[in-house]
Amino acid sequence: xxxxxxxxxxxxxxxxxxxxxxxxxxxxxxAPGMIKVRLPFGEPAWLATRYEDVRLVLGDRRFSRAAAAAxxxxxxxxxxxxxxxxxxxxxxxxxxxxxxxxxFTVRRVEKLRPWVREIAGRLVDDMVxxxxxxxLVDSFALPLPVQVICELLGVPAExxxxxxxxxxxxxxxxxxTEQEFGQNHAELRAYMGELVEQRRAEPRDDxxxxxIAARADNVDRLTELELVDLCVxxxxxxxxxxxxxxxxxxxxxxxxxxxxxELVAEPARAPEVVEELLRFVPLGAGAxxxxxxxxDVEVGGVLVRAGEPVLVSVGSANHxxxxxxxxxxxxxxxxxxSHLGFGHGVHHCLGxxxxxxxxQEALLVLAVRLPGLREAAEPEWKTQMLVRGxxxxxxxx
Amino acid sequence: xxxxxxxxxxxxLGSGMCAGARPDVFALDGAHARVLADPVEPDEGLLDVADSxxxxxxxxxxxDGTELAPRD
Numbered sequence: 001x002x003x004x005x006x007x008x009x010x011x012x013x014x015x016x017x018x019x020x021x022x023x024x025x026x027x028x029x030x031a032p033g034m035i036k037v038r039l040p041f042g043e044p045a046w047l048a049t050r051y052e053d054v055r056l057v058l059g060d061r062r063f064s065r066a067a068a069a070a071x072x073x074x075x076x077x078x079x080x081x082x083x084x085x086x087x088x089x090x091x092x093x094x095x096x097x098x099x100x101x102x103x104f105t106v107r108r109v110e111k112l113r114p115w116v117r118e119i120a121g122r123l124v125d126d127m128v129x130x131x132x133x134x135x136l137v138d139s140f141a142l143p144l145p146v147q148v149i150c151e152l153l154g155v156p157a158e159x160x161x162x163x164x165x166x167x168x169x170x171x172x173x174x175x176x177t178e179q180e181f182g183q184n185h186a187e188l189r190a191y192m193g194e195l196v197e198q199r200r201a202e203p204r205d206d207x208x209x210x211x212i213a214a215r216a217d218n219v220d221r222l223t224e225l226e227l228v229d230l231c232v233x234x235x236x237x238x239x240x241x242x243x244x245x246x247x248x249x250x251x252x253x254x255x256x257x258x259x260x261x262e263l264v265a266e267p268a269r270a271p272e273v274v275e276e277l278l279r280f281v282p283l284g285a286g287a288x289x290x291x292x293x294x295x296d297v298e299v300g301g302v303l304v305r306a307g308e309p310v311l312v313s314v315g316s317a318n319h320x321x322x323x324x325x326x327x328x329x330x331x332x333x334x335x336x337x338s339h340l341g342f343g344h345g346v347h348h349c350l351g352x353x354x355x356x357x358x359x360q361e362a363l364l365v366l367a368v369r370l371p372g373l374r375e376a377a378e379p380e381w382k383t384q385m386l387v388r389g390x391x392x393x394x395x396x397x
Numbered sequence: 398x399x400x401x402x403x404x405x406x407x408x409x410l411g412s413g414m415c416a417g418a419r420p421d422v423f424a425l426d427g428a429h430a431r432v433l434a435d436p437v438e439p440d441e442g443l444l445d446v447a448d449s450x451x452x453x454x455x456x457x458x459x460x461d462g463t464e465l466a467p468r469d
Contacts, residue, residue, distance in 0.1 A: 347417075
């Protein structure tokens, strides 16, 4: 076991533009122990980079998210962002998660496939009617998950321009002052609060109405603020990452023309293509949501002391050659597919089945309808966001 | 009046949700979760965990054979 190396590296390693994974991760995986990193704000943290270490930290109850509230948590902006259920541990976390989780199980989500396929098909119809080049983000990648989550949750999709501003602000890492961030968050909460009031008066067949009914059944189970924040969380998490991954996946596929040709030749392979891309694409520029050890725990040959934070790099874990042979190659026929793209443990992405379905249907319709798809210009990348991806991606076909 | 807990290994995605929430009942040491404690005493929290499984792979059965969770 190594003792704490006091050298602390500046983090994040990855550039915000593009989808490269910094070579520093490979070095960290191959060297003994773990490294310590410092984000722009908060205390230094251990950084887990190997698959097994990341899985341990995310899956072991001795690591707590709730404990971060009592510490100077590592973060990329000066202020703390509201964590919602991602800032909670079981059993509180389970109490809230279960209210939403049943709407997103594989069984429930699979029934939505024909409807999602229809939406994706209509969006491509509109692209073809408009003629290329078009911005894939604005005309396809964003409206697809927005329409789906709005319908499921019960938010009017035509409010997209309003809530996109607030949603972007919530996921920004440093472009806003604390006051601006707080104002955006308050506006989104107020907007959602109004919708909740409307639904309470006139329930519909949507998740918001179901949550309102759950609170009416048992007011101790869900406070009014928790209800509003769950809806905010579902709306933001329910579209932002999928909308970002669709152009990311297309960008990677078009950078590997022989792989895109495989998908075009056999569109039915979309599910395995999506799994490999979920592994391959390092979505985050860095890491956030540190886990605090509640007792001494050995991770990767280091004794993490109680009260110390650990950050995990999912992108690095997904490129760990000990788990995935030839990790930096894009291969659709892998036998080992248990990537950590949706995380792991109690905070494993609640919407993973829905995200999978949307990504599969998105790639499927593009491969079938636009086999000549190509980038008409270099993508313009978002910066200063928790997730990396094109802000604008002009494509033609 | 104990309950039976089962994990469908074919459906399990290995998310670790169950083992993280209730390490006394579930473990994830391989690709799929396994049940450590079965049968168990009736426990509302286990129904919640079964409902939360993204793969709906956890089935809780009551003493009389009725399926208690996942609840649709």
